[in-house]
Amino acid sequence: MTFSAPAPQSHNTPSPDILVHAARLSYGGDLLFDHLDARFPGGRCTCLLGPSGVGKSSLLRLIAGLAPPGAGGEVIGGDGAPVTGRVAWMGQTEPLMPWLSARGNVAIGPRLRGEGGYDAASRRADALLTRVGLAGRERDRPATLSGGMRQRVALARTLFEDRPFVLMDEPFSALDAITRFALQEEAARHLAGRTVLLVTHDPLEALRLGHVVHVMAGRPAILGAPITPPGDPPRDLKDARLLALQGELLDRLAHAAAAA
Amino acid sequence: MSDAAPSRERSERMLRIARVVLPSAIALASLVAWEAVVRVNAIPHYILPGPLMIAKTLWTDWGTLQPALLVTLRITFLALAVAVVGGFALAVLFAQSEWIELSFFPYAVILQVTPIIAIAPLILIYVDNTHVAILICAWIVAFFPILSNTTLGLHSADHNLVNLFQLYGASRWQVLRYLRIPAAMPYFLGGLRIAGGLSLIGSVVAEFAAGTAGQGSGLAFRILESGYRLNIPRMFAALALISFTGILIFVLFTAISHLALRRWHESAVKREN
Structure with a gap:
């Protein structure tokens, strides 16, 4: 499917990776994460799941440059240029x-x-x-x-x-199921080729939209091993393999919640 | 559906009519009752004049009342204008620096909670020009609601939007201009509506405090003067004018507020439910 581009698109070449080195962030006296390393692959959609309060949104804020990455910590693009200033943001409630x-x-x-x-x-x-x-x-x-x-x-x-980097913090959580379904599809289509980081509470949403899915858990938090659902997003939810993965994700989330 | 829409429309129209008719009917009934009580009991006009007599006094004494009304109006609106400019500017300053707000806000509160009637005699002693003294009194009363409401409004911009503005590289000035000030408008307009009424009260109170020193000043002075002369109908006439002025100010600012917000604010947007 092709769409007429209304303006010159800057992402003909895929957007660069986002690299996080030794990030450290505390909030209200709690150490949310410490020495956190992560690589979010360029031009792909990475979904972050995890219990409430584990620091998913804080990680997004840190990558966006709204929170400092701590002493020795660094957030940088895969092309060596800073991420700050090249970020588009979509939040939870209609801002x-x-x-x-x-x-x-x-x-x-x-x-x-x-x-x-x-x-x-x-x-x-x-x-x-x-x-x-x-x-x-x-x-x-x-x-x-x-x-x-x-x-x-x-x-x-x-x-x-x-922008090459798009950070989304539960962008569809306030919507009804049908609208959410439609918007997920549109978002996946329109954001293809960009480095997207999507925080969500919904395992199915993560499996539908993510090239890579991580569960974030613990205090200080770490990123769990990546899950890579088969095929390209937006995926068909009738795929039985997605349901199996959903079961696994829910297992991991339950463990993460119990550990927290 | 086909029945529901017209019947709702009809009930809305009824409500609009009732909003005007019901209070008017009550007003009319009260005035008639008042006039009847005065006439039946033959109450002399130096104790309680009837509404007809007050209306007649308004007409015959217009020559004295009208300049007084103009003086009161001028002081009220001048005080309000200075309060708006000062209160808004100070609120913007507070929003720029927490330290300034921490340092000065308590004094704004002190100014507000000290009854104006207690400060007015002092101001009248220290300020030679009675008009200016009354203006200062009215300003003190009108200033606080603008300041406190606007300060609250400037702080209440959605923090998600503040983040978004930061991400898009907005300067402090741009955050203020495009985000904080528009977000503060409903609060500011609410403050304006309160301040309009208060500046009238402030100027009337200050005139009373000025007493005979306020010779040639506004409506409150006319009330005092008529009281000394036992000209009760004129007291009532001046009182009626003050009330009308207050109502007019309220209606004026309510309309301004509605016009400014009707496109977007929750308080003014027409809803189906």
């Missing part, structure tokens, strides 16, 4: 500005960077909104959109930034 239209929310980046060309940005925002199925709703305020539509706007904003 939209209620006073801006859907279009204004999608095109907030250029405004913050002080780039001119408002018309060009608006056209590109409209094209992306059409791509996520919101044609005709460009001028609507978030209050008049449903939860699924708001999350689609957030997805369009993530795509608008066109």
Whole structure:
């Protein structure tokens, strides 16, 4: 399936890896992780599962540069350049500005960077909104959109930034099953080729979207051995192998929760 | 479905009409009862004038009341304007630095909790110009709700959005301009609505405190003066004007707030349920 690209895409070559070296982060006196090493493969979607409070979101924040990686710790792209500044973010609840239209929310980046060309940005925002199925709703305020539509706007904003690294923190957790299913598919399609890190509580979501799935557990936390589901995402949930993997994942999660 | 929609529309229309008709009917009934009590008991007008007499006094004494009304209005809105500018600017300053907020916020509270009627005589002694003194009193009362509401609003921007702005490299100024200030608007407008009423109260209280020194000043002075002369109908007329002014200010700011927020804020967006 091909889509007309509304703007020059910077990820014709796959996005680089994300490398985490000796990261250390404590929160409220608890050491969430210490000497954490991880490599998240470039151009792939890595899913992180784990019990609540294990530090999944904190790891995302650290990679995004919102939290310091600790003394001696480092987060760097596989190409040797820093990750900070090349990250697009999609959060849990619809982080939209209620006073801006859907279009204004999608095109907030250029405004913050002080780039001119408002018309060009608006056209590109409209094209992306059409791509996520919101044609005709460009001028609507978030209050008049449903939860699924708001999350689609957030997805369009993530795509608008066109960054090599995309960090997602339970982006679909607040949605109903059907909407979640549809949005997972759209996200997987639109984000193909980028280095995606997706935090989720839903083992099936991880198996559907992840090239690689890790369970994060312990205190300080470590990343469990990778699970690599067969085939390319978005996967068909009717595949029996996914169900077997789901069983294994739930086992690991139960162990992780018991250990915590 | 086909029945439900029109019947809901009808009940909404009824509600809109009732919102105007019911309070008006109560007002009318009270006025008629008041007039009847005064007439039946033959209460002399220097004890309790009837509403008709008060209306007549409004008309005949308009020459004295109108300049007084203008003075009160001018002081009220001037004090409010200074309170808005000062309160908003200080709130923005507080939002920029926690240290400044920690240092100064208690003094704003002290200024607020000390009753204005207790400070007014001092201000009137130290400030020669009575008008300026009254303006300061009204400002002190109106200033705090703007400051405290706007401060709260600037702090209440969604932290996910603050993170997003940081990720996209926004400067402090941009976070303020594009995120914190819009997020603070509903709070600010709520504060404005309170401050509008309070600045009227502040200016009236200060005029009372000024007493005869407030010669030639606003409506409160007219009430005092009429009291000394036992001109009770004029007292009521001036009181009615103050009430009208207060109601007008409230309606004005409610409308401004609604117009500013109706596109997006939860308090003003029309919902189906």
